[in-house]
Amino acid sequence: CISQDIDHILETQSALAVDLGGTNLRVAIVSMKGKILKKYTQANPKTYEERIKLILQMCNEAFNDAVRLNCRILGVGVSTGGRVNPQEGVVLHSTKLIQEWSSVDIRTPISDALHLPVWVDNDGNCAALAERKFGHGKGVENFVTVITGTGIGGGIVQHNELIHGSTFCAAELGHIMVSMDGPECMCGSRGCIEAYASGMALQREAKKLHDEDSLITEGLSVKNEEPVSAIHLINAAHLGNTKADAILRTAGTALGVGIVNILHMVNPSLVILSGVLASFYEGPVQQVINQRALTSARSIRVVSSDLEEPALLGAASMVLDYTTRRTY
């Protein structure tokens, strides 16, 4: 039966996905249907040489495993922090979250080593691609993804396609400023939503509170060696710590105001929040939209992503979409 044959082809056609984050370097084998068949995680090395070496090593291992799993690898998709020129497969510039990662051609070494086509885009854009293919963005003409993780990133889909802009700097949503002064940001500016609402920013505030002995609240303890994190701040606020609560309110307002700015600029019909803090921010963001967006822009849906691994799935989708595209 033909349809069974097609199913079988779709099941065996796969992509290698690479995700380069501030902390980890990950590789996965992803099937055409968006299933992650195997995943590899290592700490992201601090130098360019070690990083490239480890990428190739992990890709090779994954490729060999894929053969054993009877997966046909069609290509490699790379999701990375920083500004990316996807036409050239080059990382133009990164913040300090990933060191030695500016003006880096990632396509050539991977393509040379694996003899496969390679696609590269930034993590926020990959997350948007993942939503378009596998998530809430399926069939939605205009939507935006905002990822609140260690930093804040995002992607804008307009007329079903990513916006990259004239210098590949579109959808740098973490660096929308909601204050003319405000806290310093990794990018060198101030008042960016990343400096208010990212995991990094909340951790900075949690540490400050902890240093002045204001974090610990009845019911909350931080063990001696345990690193203080955003989660402690959220838990402290839940337990009635008013200082923690005030910090989180400011963070929610900052993110909400940043997202209203997005609505007033590109006016999508859907905002998808993803990253570890997505469900925490869903309520505050909706509230700020109700209070501060223009009437005509309020009818937007705000949802949290259902995808486990938006960056990896988006990286894979660049490969998988290419191979099934009808027009070029």
Add this chain to the structure above:
Amino acid sequence: CISQDIDHILETQSALAVDLGGTNLRVAIVSMKGKILKKYTQANPKTYEERIKLILQMCNEAFNDAVRLNCRILGVGVSTGGRVNPQEGVVLHSTKLIQEWSSVDIRTPISDALHLPVWVDNDGNCAALAERKFGHGKGVENFVTVITGTGIGGGIVQHNELIHGSTFCAAELGHIMVSMDGPECMCGSRGCIEAYASGMALQREAKKLHDEDSLITEGLSVKNEEPVSAIHLINAAHLGNTKADAILRTAGTALGVGIVNILHMVNPSLVILSGVLASFYEGPVQQVINQRALTSARSIRVVSSDLEEPALLGAASMVLDYTTRRTY
């Protein structure tokens, strides 16, 4: 000679352009080449009925004059404040700058009275269309126009076309917020660039200064009946008034930060400033971009518009472009 015939046709093919602003209602006869052949100005009435009546009256007068000027009017283009659904020719919603101007079908009454096709879009979008056809935006794939007049408006051109968004609320650039609190805005929110940097905002600040006797500076006088305006503030600052200077610096920073937010979202290659305050803001905006934009987004050009009448020319261009378009 055929080319002379074509020239003659192009010279006589014209549009009626209507511009509905917070203060004035204007109509013009505009030739295919962007020449304003005749212009009519009245105060914009405060009620819906009077406004529609006056629009029709002025359009009729202009239409009759056009016949005498040997102009063939191909249609009517309307530029208006507020959110517009250009497909339906309806003003969805306006701020208080234009009263009784929400859920208004402008197309039907004009089209019924003049028996001509009618196009409608908001003033910021029209200004962008004017730049695309007659100004700095000619041949530029991705650019943004920001108009600093009484309010602040704008238009975003991506891949040579205006972005309207899912609810016709894209490019509401005046309501980009650069502060979580900040001064109140006409839209009901706070900290919008319109509330910091528009003519209206500067007038508000100038009045405050004048009320506390801090506006008048050596060399500057305000006559008794003369309304205090942004121009007084600018002149005072030039003459060494430090309070006036501080207000204008904040305004320039606010506008600059708002424009950096635009760069980080849609990353155009060109920003065109227009409106009465354009040349005043060109320097401060460029400075904020140099200080606060991501490295990859800094290579943008910021220019002031050369067009005398962006709103009228843009309104006309909707008519003129339609009649010469090759695809529909």
